[in-house]
Amino acid sequence: TGRSVEFTPDGRHLVYAVYITGTVTAIYVVQVEDWSVVRVIHPDTFLGDLAISPDGRYVCAGRLFRIADGSE
Incomplete structure (x- = not known):
């Protein structure tokens, strides 16, 4: 079990991936202002390094x- 964590460039969201034995089970998007979970993405994929795009739109x-709606 492990986690990878990144902030979006604007600092408004924290994005973290939870993985078990190398497979990502969920990517959580948390609003920093009130620490609420605004989105959960279930990618069911092998973990690459967690990275946020420079414009903060993609993880x-x-x-x-897409961070906004979880779509690919």
Whole structure:
């Protein structure tokens, strides 16, 4: 079990991936202002390094997902 954590460039969201034995079970998008979970993405993919795009719109953890709605 492990976690990878990144802030969006604007500092408004914290994005973290929870993984078990190398497979991402969930990516959580947390609003820093009140620490509420605003989105949960279930990618079911092998963990790559968690990375946020420079514009803060996408998260990559093995595959690329939109932070706004969780779509690929």
